[in-house]
Amino acid sequence: MKAVLRGRAWTFGANVDTDQIIPAKYAIYSLDEKKLGEHAMEGVPGNDGGWSQKISAGDILVAGPNFGCGSSREIAPIAIRGSGISVVVADSFARIFFRNSINIGFPILQSPQAAEAVKEGDELEIDLDAGVIRNFTQGDEYKCDAFPDFMNELIKMGGLVPWVRKQLKERRQKAHA
Amino acid sequence: MTMSEKILARASGRDAVRPGDLVLGKVDFAMGHDLTIPPAGKIMREQMGAQKVWDVDRMAVVQDHFQPAKDIASAGLGKMTREFAREMGVKWYFEVGQGGICHTVLPERGLVLPGELVVGADSHSCTYGALNNFATGIGSTDLACVMALGELWFRVPESLRFVYHNQLAEWVEAKDLILHVIGQIGVDGARSKAMEHTGEAIARIDMEGRLTMTNMAIEAGAKNGIIGFDKITREFLDGRAQRGYTPVASDPDAEYERTFEFDAAAVPITLAKPMSPDHTAPIDEVAGTRLDQVFIGSCTNSKIGDLRRAAAVLKGRHVAPWVRLIITPSSAQVAREAEREGLIGIFMDAGAGWTVATCGACLGGHMGVVGAGEVCLSTSNRNFPGRMGDPTAQVYLSNPVVAAASAVAGEIIHPKEVVGRELVAV
Numbered sequence A: 001m002k003a004v005l006r007g008r009a010w011t012f013g014a015n016v017d018t019d020q021i022i023p024a025k026y027a028i029y030s031l032d033e034k035k036l037g038e039h040a041m042e043g044v045p046g047n048d049g050g051w052s053q054k055i056s057a058g059d060i061l062v063a064g065p066n067f068g069c070g071s072s073r074e075i076a077p078i079a080i081r082g083s084g085i086s087v088v089v090a091d092s093f094a095r096i097f098f099r100n101s102i103n104i105g106f107p108i109l110q111s112p113q114a115a116e117a118v119k120e121g122d123e124l125e126i127d128l129d130a131g132v133i134r135n136f137t138q139g140d141e142y143k144c145d146a147f148p149d150f151m152n153e154l155i156k157m158g159g160l161v162p163w164v165r166k167q168l169k170e171r172r173q174k175a176h177a
Numbered sequence B: 001m002t003m004s005e006k007i008l009a010r011a012s013g014r015d016a017v018r019p020g021d022l023v024l025g026k027v028d029f030a031m032g033h034d035l036t037i038p039p040a041g042k043i044m045r046e047q048m049g050a051q052k053v054w055d056v057d058r059m060a061v062v063q064d065h066f067q068p069a070k071d072i073a074s075a076g077l078g079k080m081t082r083e084f085a086r087e088m089g090v091k092w093y094f095e096v097g098q099g100g101i102c103h104t105v106l107p108e109r110g111l112v113l114p115g116e117l118v119v120g121a122d123s124h125s126c127t128y129g130a131l132n133n134f135a136t137g138i139g140s141t142d143l144a145c146v147m148a149l150g151e152l153w154f155r156v157p158e159s160l161r162f163v164y165h166n167q168l169a170e171w172v173e174a175k176d177l178i179l180h181v182i183g184q185i186g187v188d189g190a191r192s193k194a195m196e197h198t199g200e201a202i203a204r205i206d207m208e209g210r211l212t213m214t215n216m217a218i219e220a221g222a223k224n225g226i227i228g229f230d231k232i233t234r235e236f237l238d239g240r241a242q243r244g245y246t247p248v249a250s251d252p253d254a255e256y257e258r259t260f261e262f263d264a265a266a267v268p269i270t271l272a273k274p275m276s277p278d279h280t281a282p283i284d285e286v287a288g289t290r291l292d293q294v295f296i297g298s299c300t301n302s303k304i305g306d307l308r309r310a311a312a313v314l315k316g317r318h319v320a321p322w323v324r325l326i327i328t329p330s331s332a333q334v335a336r337e338a339e340r341e342g343l344i345g346i347f348m349d350a351g352a353g354w355t356v357a358t359c360g361a362c363l364g365g366h367m368g369v370v371g372a373g374e375v376c377l378s379t380s381n382r383n384f385p386g387r388m389g390d391p392t393a394q395v396y397l398s399n400p401v402v403a404a405a406s407a408v409a410g411e412i413i414h415p416k417e418v419v420g421r422e423l424v425a426v
Helices: A024-029 A033-038 A075-082 A095-103 A112-117 A149-157 A160-176 B003-011 B037-047 B072-088 B102-108 B123-131 B140-149 B174-185 B207-220 B231-237 B304-314 B332-340 B343-349 B400-409
Strands: A004-011 A060-063 A087-090 A108-110 A123-127 A132-135 A140-143 B022-026 B029-033 B059-062 B092-094 B117-120 B134-137 B151-155 B159-165 B194-198 B224-227 B258-263 B270-272 B280-282 B293-296 B324-327 B375-378 B394-397
Touching (some): A024 A075, A024 B072, A033 A075, A060 A112, A060 A123, A087 A112, A095 A149, A112 A140, A149 A160, A160 B037, A160 B140, B003 B022, B003 B117, B003 B134, B003 B194, B003 B224, B029 B037, B029 B140, B037 B072, B037 B140, B072 B092, B102 B117, B102 B207, B102 B332, B117 B123, B117 B140, B123 B134, B123 B207, B123 B224, B123 B231, B134 B224, B140 B151, B174 B207, B174 B280, B194 B207, B207 B224, B207 B231, B207 B304, B293 B304, B293 B400, B304 B332, B304 B343, B304 B400, B332 B343, B375 B400
Parallel strands (some): A004 A060, A060 A087, A087 A108, B029 B059, B029 B117, B117 B134, B159 B194, B159 B258, B194 B224, B293 B324, B293 B375, B375 B394
Antiparallel strands (some): A004 A123, A123 A132, A132 A140, B022 B151, B270 B394
8 A cells, every 4th residue: 555645635524424425225236346436425415426436546535523423334435445535534433434444454544633624625645654644735734643553554454354364374373383 | 440341351361451452352242144244254255264153153144134135136145145154054043034133133032141242243233232241333344354263353442431310201211311312422422432321210221221222322423332230131131041141340440431420300202303313302392293104113123012112002093194104023033922912913903014024124225215305203223314215305213102103193293192191001
């Protein structure tokens, strides 16, 4: 994964729940990230559908508090990633969305400062390692809350899958020893 | 330590844990369903390279969300779910017609027990905490990890304590109490934290009502909801528990991030208005709202006691013209008992539609999806835009007695205006 991401900001408000991120009717496409991506954020009232068609690969989603509340559906971060969004920045995240994003190796950042200041269309650059967001449009810079090392490690490894593979390998080696 | 901390400490092999600690916990029971098993099974086998489930006796797979299959694609998901359970040899597999909604099935079969660490690939898995365990919802990759290793990473949550003094007033149920609390603290009021319920009112709420309260912990953003072990817990589990168990209690000096105190006697019948579970109002404020559909169902409020009370309202009465009432029992056992007690006949005489046990309309899946601009009163747990169907539908949440009475009136109404002074059991 690239440590520095650049893209345009797409902004959302508070308590955007998983039914707005990806309506349950699309759960039938659970195993098709691209198809899910086509319907990302479709349930947000006032969003006329086709949101994901406006996304350029690498764009950045910026949201208010409690982003991703509601269902446990892992297709929520998968749909966002499938739409071309490279990273989600929020004031705060609902816990299952948070877990799911980290587990699939999808970068998320918590920054109340950015969530408050960023306007739709702003050009952003995010340095994942430094935890810094630069806003070229507004000429501003925001700090992100630090995550525990284990979570950063999971994101860097590419998620929970490689971590489990490593654990299984160690267990097998132990069983043979 | 709080009871949540004690469970996570034991499961991670530590003497003590503190909020914020990241621990690797051994899972005592895990659950997945027809929307989460297909991805989890694929991730576990194809990506993680694990060929079997860590402990087939400690795993349930339930066909409930889009089952009986609502279309060809969900038939495919049901098939993958079935084949996975079969190939893995999962002991607790619940087929259509034999299980029902996972969050009713697991408690009624005695599969989730005091002191245990329970995870389910469904956000309402927090329901089980009414049985004095630490239960939380996880994603599909999480579930794949649990199935492969029997372990998962957890951040130890801060605990919030909710103390309910006195008793609930007449007509006021556990559902009203938890809606009232969510209205006070908001849909992120307990975000990632433990909600521990205690006090005189809890001691008098039966296990069904307690399960309703912990079920909705997630609607306040909580990681888990939990209730202490008492006579009600023990009596519920007697003859039901599938394993031995060890209850946990919070220490007198346990640390809580915050304690909320409520006078349960002062809590009114409470509904959530569109389009958020924390958008609550006492019944007086929403009475008179015209309805197109009433749904009595879901893991929140469609157990046998809920259906008995709904039947007490509906007996000898009829659903209002141009209103539809859909009643979906939350499990096959609940349906069987409703049949035995004659409740289904009462519902049919009242003009209600009675369905197979499924999540169904609650998540806008099938058997009660609401259309554009329609107004629905539901006994389920969340009413975010689009949850039950069209994003412009207006969904209210209530307890089942209010729902039944409102179906008769065709508008939201205080049940006493329909049934008279008090509810007479059927």
